[in-house]
Amino acid sequence: MRLDRQFQQHKAAILTLCEEVFSHGRVLQGPEVTALEKQLAIAMGTQHAIAVGSATDALFFALISAGMQPGDRVAVPAMTFIATVSPVIRAGGTPVFVDAGIDYQPDITKTVQLVETGSVEAVVMAHLYGQMFDITPLAEACKSNNVLLIEDAAQAIGATLNESKPGEKSAAAILSFDPMKIAGAFGSGGAVVTNDSQIRKRVNRLRYHGRDENRTYQELGYNSQMASIQAAIVEFKIQHLDEWTKRRQQIARLYKSELETVSNIILPREISGSNHVFHKFVINAGDKRNRLRDHLKQAGIETMIHYGSSLDSEPLFSKYVTARSSFTKAERISREAISLPIYPELTDLEVSYICEQITNFKW
Numbered sequence: 300m301r302l303d304r305q306f307q308q309h310k311a312a313i314l315t316l317c318e319e320v321f322s323h324g325r326v327l328q329g330p331e332v333t334a335l336e337k338q339l340a341i342a343m344g345t346q347h348a349i350a351v352g353s354a355t356d357a358l359f360f361a362l363i364s365a366g367m368q369p370g371d372r373v374a375v376p377a378m379t380f381i382a383t384v385s386p387v388i389r390a391g392g393t394p395v396f397v398d399a400g401i402d403y404q405p406d407i408t409k410t411v412q413l414v415e416t417g418s419v420e421a422v423v424m425a426h427l428y429g430q431m432f433d434i435t436p437l438a439e440a441c442k443s444n445n446v447l448l449i450e451d452a453a454q455a456i457g458a459t460l461n462e463s464k465p466g467e468k469s470a471a472a473i474l475s476f477d478p479m480k481i482a483g484a485f486g487s488g489g490a491v492v493t494n495d496s497q498i499r500k501r502v503n504r505l506r507y508h509g510r511d512e513n514r515t516y517q518e519l520g521y522n523s524q525m526a527s528i529q530a531a532i533v534e535f536k537i538q539h540l541d542e543w544t545k546r547r548q549q550i551a552r553l554y555k556s557e558l559e560t561v562s563n564i565i566l567p568r569e570i571s572g573s574n575h576v577f578h579k580f581v582i583n584a585g586d587k588r589n590r591l592r593d594h595l596k597q598a599g600i601e602t603m604i605h606y607g608s609s610l611d612s613e614p615l616f617s618k619y620v621t622a623r624s625s626f627t628k629a630e631r632i633s634r635e636a637i638s639l640p641i642y643p644e645l646t647d648l649e650v651s652y653i654c655e656q657i658t659n660f661k662w
């Protein structure tokens with residue numbers, strides 16, 4: 300990602316926003332935060348959106364606000380960013396890792412089994428790389444077994460599946476405005492979106508020292524406020540989201556058409572009915588992944604690995620993994636997946652150059 304290019308293009312607008320916030324002086328929880336919350340609720344089609352300091356905090360607050368209790372077992376994907384899992388432990392829960400299933404999605408069948416056999420009290424599912432996957436069977440199983448479901452949509456703002464959006468079929472979804480995300484702040488930020496007014500009320504309290512609307516401290520809370528300047532910048536970026544998403548989708552199509560004939564890679568698959576926003580463009584390069592990455596680096600192309608380890612193999616989480624569990628698919632992704640550059644300011648010429656380098660690579 301090249302945030303410097305985006306700033307160059309929108310410098311005047313962004314600096315005007317800075318000037319506005321610095322002039323009125325309400326730099327934390329200012330009017331821009333309230334405006335962003337309104338905008339997010341509309342964009343996500345939920346009744347409420349609550350801005351907080353990060354998506355990591357958003358997930359932690361969402362879990363406890365939706366009734367997760369210390370000691371609860373919580374199904375989580377093994378192949379995801381660490382922040383899908385760490386808030387579960389912070390809330391006193393025990394993560395139950397689930398292997399990847401089809402493509403890069405968590406194994407829904409296995410997760411449904413955990414729900415139906417009473418093996419978990421809650422589930423956190425992540426929509427990775429900009430694509431929403433179908434959680435309908437999981438949402439139904441959770442509902443009939445009274446199991447809490449939260450969606451990690453940190454990478455899926457703007458993604459839809461058959462008109463459905465994250466937050467519709469679960470208690471809450473969380474969003475991230477980390478600078479590397481598609482609507483990134485120039486700092487940290489996150490949000491909870493939900494249709495549940497009790498969750499909204501509790502997250503509102505938790506983000507600022509447990510204080511309610513009457514300024515009474517109802518419980519021990521945290522300090523997880525969003526800066527007004529970040530809210531203003533995210534609001535500006537969400538206004539551009541459709542246009543930027545179209546450009547990323549165009550780039551994805553270009554990659555796909557130019558790389559179609561390279562038999563050694565697997566291109567990202569788009570689920571039918573899905574609007575994939577291509578937060579990331581992840582290909583599978585098999586056991587040549589690291590060599591391909593070096594080759595691209597030599598050619599001046601920076602790539603990323605999402606993610607270099609399946610979370611079950613992280614020492615931090617080893618105590619939650621039982622000898623019986625297997626994570627072969629997640630581990631395979633960690634060895635074989637590579638993310639190519641994708642951001643709206645990437646030019647067609649640059650995409651062609653990247654594809655040329657991949658095509659010329661001696662497999």
Ligand SMILES: *Cc1c(COP(=O)(O)O)cnc(C)c1O
Binds near residue numbers: 353356425475476488
């Ligand atoms: C980025 C990310 C998070 C955490 O977001 P922050 O705002 O950085 O706390 C959580 N889950 C996933 C899948 C992410 O990609």
